Amino acid sequence: MSDAIEISRRSFLQAGTAGSLLIGFHLAPNGRAYAANAVKPLEPNAFVRIGADSTVTVLSKHVEMGQGTYTGLATLLAEELDADWKQIRVEGTPADAKKYNNLFWGPVQGTGGSSSIANSFMQMREAGATARALLVAAAAKDWNVTPDKISISNGIISEIGGKRQAKFGDLVATAATLPVTKPEKLKDPKDFKLIGKRTPRKDSRDKITGRAQFTQDVRLPGLLTAVVAHPPRFGAKVRSVDASAARQVKGVMDVVQIPSGVAVLASGYWAAKKGRDALKIDWDETDAVSAGTPELLAEYTALLDQDGAVAGKRGDAPAALKGAAKVVTAEYHFPYLAHAAMEPMNCVVHFKGDSAEVWNGEQFHTIDQATVAGILGMAPEKVLIHSLYAGGSFGRRANPAADYVKDAVFIAKAINGRAPVKMVWSREDDMRAGYFRPMYLHRITAGLDDKGKLVAWQQRIVGQSILTGTPFESMMVKNGVDNTSVEGASNLAYAVPNLLVDLHSPKVGIPVLWWRSVGHTHTAYSTETMVDEMAVLAGADPVQFRLAMMDEHPRHRGVLQLAAEKSGWGKPLGKGRGRGVAVHESFNTFVAQVVEVTVAADGSIKVDRVVCAVDCGLAVNPDVIRAQMEGGIGFALGAMLHGEITLKQGAVEQSNFHDYQVLRINEMPKVEVHIVSSAAAPSGVGEPGVPPLAPAVANAIAAATGKRVRKLPVKLA
């Protein structure tokens, strides 16, 4: 106590982090407030800004939600610019379907499908090369030499054969007077200085000092915090509300009804939450979902016996199964899963009458922008989105239905823009709001011929469609088949001559969404555990059995062989221990994992070690790739061991991390990641580490115990 200095609350607020953040947001929402007489930054294109102080700001059209995109995109641009890594900073862009669209998605700006590096690879390099050419031209002009006498290295511009040198900032003023030209060529990969090397993350420092700005951290003058009461059952509506007690809570400023429920606005979260808890709401459950998980399971099980929409077909699987020497049928059950990102969903909206500002960990820029504009009755370009760090997402912040964004916008509209609104969900709100990874049932019947060769594969999948009813439906739902329900199974990589995969997509009213690696979360599991089972049935080594069926898939083979080699595949393990393997391609990235487990007498499972091999084409940031494999493995293992959302009469039964458990540090295995050296175009790494983990663990459990795990989360006891 004696070492504490007594200061006034006001001066504490002004002196501390608080004041600077508040003012920073207030005056410079885009970081674009400059003194009138300062040299204006150079903006040769939409992706880079070079300041007079030589700071290079890379503009990221993709959200940084942990996957390392800010670092990756900056690496591409800085490489071609020949910048020093230390002079680079990164910020998110506003929404713009023309300048900042995902090149794989048409006129839509958004982040998903592990596509950020893949779609931006040439775009960001060209942006860097354009800026470089402009700096070269500026130096040539200032020094009165030809451009071929100029070189750039590590952020320093030099005269070849001369003594003159300059920093980027020294040339900004001259460069601004020169025309921007398209670069003649990009670097030869052999000259890369940053791509393929370790470039430290750009967001590390801010995230270890508490300075990084998430939506939760936005502060604005007059900001109100809103907490929403949602109905206990999906599809219920407010019949009437008694807010008298809520309005008595100190700090509560207003109570408003919105389409999804009732919102309480207050000076801060605690008062808003206390106000929300004091609401008395009568819910109209006429149109509410009434089914629970057991009823859905019964409905899905009945569908397993009916033919579905054909998603994949080779040869004649039913006939081949009749002629097979050995046949195995297995059913697999995958539960609903919540994303449960560390930062519960939230969004800040300031409705200003004829325009609006949104602060969000923005994963779906133009879709959310259009949604906000539609609700507020303005043109999309009147909605300025400030894209902040997202405290995780795993798909949750890329929702075509924009559910949590809508909550915030309707509240801002209901108070007619009198104050900026920070809408915050509690953990319980987040857990119960839906948009889950759908529950699925699979049935696979597979057959071996008398030589132990896999000759027939029939797979039926039952589960809700993620894309039906969204803007993506026309693009990705064909002939009644939502590709996200069957990807990884309908295109099974193994050369099975007879294959039939079909699908039922029942409509049951539970909101569903993609969840890190989407359809591969379940198809990799069922296919890779069944293939393993067939290998054992054939008396074959599981690695050799797979390799023999993948002549057409060299990249699958490459990662499988690498993981097997590095793991010491084939070396005996002790009693109660087992080793399992799985290989799977998702989003054009190939991953194989070999897992070692120990199963105790009481059925408890310890995953000891995971050896992972990944082929994602050219490795732009090897350390980010390793980090995404490590994280994907931990994320997948948590779901396999614990993850399960259940419903009772239309209400979610879980609420927080005590009843929806996720992986903790004591359960994290040792992980080794090996990257295949490749010159192929780079593909993504945010999701592909997830799919092989659970089947590899299940195969290791089978190796240790003989038990095949067909229902997740795994319970052996």
Place this chain on the structure above:
Amino acid sequence: MPKLNINGHMVNVEAEADTPLLWVIRDELGMTGTKFGCGMAQCGACTVWLNGQPVRSCVTPIAAVGAGKVTTIEGVDKDQKAGAAARAVQAAWEKHDVVQCGYCQSGQIMSASALLAKNAKPSDADIDAAMSGNICRCATYHRIRAAIHDASAILAGKSPAKLEA
């Protein structure tokens, strides 16, 4: 009006006595480094120190803080007693590029620094015991473990605080 000792400063606050420390720090004092994750001491994102001990500020009403010394991520590196441990942890976190989304990392660093301030050379089991209350949904656990061991070595002068450029 209650007074709180935050990072060595005495501050008057207006919040009701039942208000969790987390919301006083974040909403009233505007220090947003300490995060809200679960509201029921399940995830550790809100970890601060009370008299040097890690506590979950989301379930700690300010009435229970009283005259106790509160340390947050904004001030931990300057703490007279344990600042060296925190600085070693932050250096190791940066060296290993532990963070992904980063939302849990203030809490992870508060727990890890408290561990090292008490136990300069923790075993894997010590790390599990001290850190299993801090969830990371990005599952950066592999690097958290490596970084804590390295922070221990940095504190002992046996490891450089930075990687070679």
